[in-house]
Amino acid sequence: MHAKHHVELLYDSEATLRLLDTAIKDMGEFDGEEPQSLEQRVRAAMTQERSTSMGLIGLSDLLARGYAEIIGVLDSLRQSRSLLERAAVEKIHHTHDKLREVSNATETAATDILNGLDRANSMVDDLDACAAEYGESDDRGATIRAALRDELFALMGHMQFQDITSQQLTYASAVLTEMEARLAHIARVFDPATFGAAVTDLESAPGAGPVTFDPNASTQNRAERQAVADEIVATGASA
Amino acid sequence: MKILVVDDSATMRRILVNSLQRIGYSDCVEAGDGREAVDKFDGSIQFVITDWNMPNMSGIDLARALRALPEGKSVPILMVTTRSVKEDIIAAVQAGVNNYIVKPFTPQVLKEKIDAVLSGVAAAA
DSSP: OHHHHHHHHHHHHHHHHHHHHHHHHHHHHHHTOOOSSHHHHHHHHHHHHHHHHHHHHHHHHHHHHHHHHHHHHHHHHHHHHHHHHHIIIIIIHHHHHHHHHHHHHHHHHHHHHHHHHHHHHHHHHHHHHHHHHHOOSSSHHHHHHHHHHHHHHHHHHHTHHHHHHHHHHHHHHHHHHHHHHHHHHHHHHTOGGGTTSOOOOGGGSOOOOSOOSOTTOOSSOHHHHHHHHHHHHHTTTOO | OOEEEEOSOHHHHHHHHHHHHHTTOOOEEEESSHHHHHHHOOTTOOEEEEOSSOSSSOHHHHHHHHHHSGGGSSOOEEEEESOOOHHHHHHHHHHTOOEEEESSOOHHHHHHHHHHHHHHHHHHO
């Protein structure tokens, strides 16, 4: 039993060594070199084996590093998107609200000033009535009252600044609204959850309604701009 | 003369009405936009002063709408607006606006333009 087992073991060992020798030869050929001895062949094979394994390990490392890089980029995009959303939703909304507040405050102030001017005009009327009732020694009072009335009327005309600045503020507000829409669009593009999905075209987004402001509204160069209008009107729009 | 004053800014309407009263026109009707102006426009309105940029219906659309009405074909229209781009002014005149004032205006300019429009209408009649 034992003798038979030893024979089988010797036979298997020989077969294994032959296979190993063949494998070492194959590996040597793969390396492109012709080792001189079995020891050299084994060393070369081990080196080759190690280098092949190292290649696979290297690829695995490379993939792991690539994956980490991709995760890092996605995280950065997520953070950028968060910043964009915060900028769009919080800061622009806040600025928008502030502009509206300034516009409303200016309108309220303008109304109050106009009311005050009306009351002041009524007082000048009262002075006129008093002068008519009690008489005046000369016309200096009447002259001053007329000048005062002119001043009050001129002040009322200056209140046109409110309409013009209101349009400028509305324009600034509209620019912010557009910027908000664009930032929201970019945030959607950077959303890792929707990568590859079709993003709504910014141009097809719903508009902000009819334009109720002039983006070029200005209190400057009124005379020059009026001259242009006068020229066109005079030529019947053929200019 | 009954004047229809159209502007979405209450401040501007008030300034215009005060200026008109100052130069002798005290019969004024106010409207906040073009649509309201069309609603208020009837045979009694003899002159229209309108802004350009307004909600619902702009001043230029109001001019076109009035010119399309039988009673609005010859009513004088004066545009008072911040818009001073050449193309805009040409478009306004082509839409039927008789004269054009760039804001901010002075009462003197307002009077001059009203007088010019009225004299032009009288000459054409």
